[in-house]
Amino acid sequence: MILETVELTKSFGGLTAVNAVDMEVQELEVRAIIGPNGSGKSTLLNCISGVYKPTSGAVKFMGESVGGSAPFKLTRKGIGRTFQNIRMFNSLTVLQNVMVGRHCRTEATLVEDILGLPRFRREEAEMRSTALRFLEFMGIADKKDMLPGSLSYGQRRMVEIARALATEPKLLLLDEPAAGLSQTEANELASEIVKIRDSGVTVILVEHNMRFVMGVSDRITVLDFGKKIAEGTPAECRANPRVIECYLGGKVGDRA
């Protein structure tokens, strides 16, 4: 088991956005977290990646309790993530964006940098070649010298994922990766995600696009009003009356 949340709760004032969620994610699975708007999916993701400090409960990453650690520490432990509204470093080129993702895996100090000592030079070359490799992996290496502002939304999404992969995550969190993509782009993304999983990275994604979710995930966790209401394979979730009820809003379960 790579990630476990135990009774994870996050409240903002009187509102409990995530309510005692227990979730277990196995190594090398693609896990989707779905649920209607405001069901606490993004909040859950933010608690796992350290952006929010959980109100109570625990987040265990590879057996170690990490709830409330700063995001940069979690990234160094091996949790990478992307954002719902893509956050690029707009004054850096695509390649430089991904190279920033390598920064946390380098050790040279500022003095070594200024003097151009061997370790620094070796690391700088490694940052460049590794960043390029991840851009190639995501199929956007030809855009490496462009600024993010001149890329399409879908391309920026790919750069953002390449940048997260450059931090060498064991667990990759994707917040609505297919949002704003065309169905063709979403299909490409789905095959990239499978490739990422096959390369040894566990993926947790929050997503609204059901076709995308059903196609890409191994297991699905369904949230409603901050509580986990179902969990299982895509087929199981699709057949679950509580899931249908919360998505259609009716009392389908009662009639069934």
Added chain:
Amino acid sequence: MGRRRSTLIPGLILVAAALIVLPLLMTTDYWRQLLNQALIYVVIVVGYNFVTGDVGQLSMAQQGFFAIGAYTTALLCTTGGWPWWAALIASICVTGFVGAVVGIPTLRVRGQYLIMVTMAFSEIVRLVAVNWGGFTGGASGVTKIPSPSIGAWHFDTKTSIYYLFLVMALVMILVAWRVRTTKYGRAFLAIRDGELAADVMGLNTTYIKVVAFALSAVFAGVGGNMFASSFNYISPDTFGLGQTVLILAMLLIGGEGSIAGAVAGAFILTYLPELLRFAQSYYMFIYGLLIVLITIFLPGGVVGYVRRLWADSIRPRLFRTPPPGPGTGGRSFDAQDLFARSVAGGPIKLDTDGGDPAVERAGDAT
């Protein structure tokens, strides 16, 4: 790429020649003095650019570090009897250390709070200099600071100091350029563009901000050493709030976020008051107005404006290449291909011919 290099080398030779001849063109010692002053500000503002231009944290502490660097050199060279170069190293160490120590608590706050905290720091430094009379010379300052000397070389004329300072400024610019084009420089810009995203990329943003702050402080420390040893006299009056505002104005007018901007700003604002002497009592008014106008009409400063002018109108006319499209920075053109097509006749329109790789790539977007 080939042509860019072929214009770069003669350009550099031209600039070097100009810099060497410059003091010989100045008619009075006073103007040569200003030249040295401009180089001091170049070092200070290039350093200031790291924290305020690159990382985007508006700091008012640069003048405090400038004062610490100047006093360290002044006291070590007078009462301490240290040689100039040893005092320079001491100024670097002291300001770097103080920069880190002050940066750790202050950089947790940002925006107007950071402005207040750093301004308070600079004021405290000045007040200590005024009130700790037994050590710092109090309000009357430190006098008879020796001019720079390395072994048997004494830099005691304005012109010789200019050449020493020119080398020092170039070394500091080189250091800044190295930092700017490698991983720390990228991390600085990443924090400015999105602190949360930088954090999630595994960057310890507080640590990197402290690095930028300490680095800025070191540059101010070097500037302080240059100031103390070339003016031979310092007093707390030099390090008032006006100095802080001047350093900030230099960065904004030159163009924040760029080394060239910092250099340009330092020279412009050192010489502007002299060029406005004719206006006599109206000079402060004109000076202020010019600063306001530049800030409003030239976002990105003078250097930002020149760059846009170069890319949009001078370069296309000079080399007959089209102005770059929006968002495609740093493109290179195949000069030979361009030449072949200009011989073949007809208008050169790379965008439609598809000859420019960057445009071509943008075209095949989904």
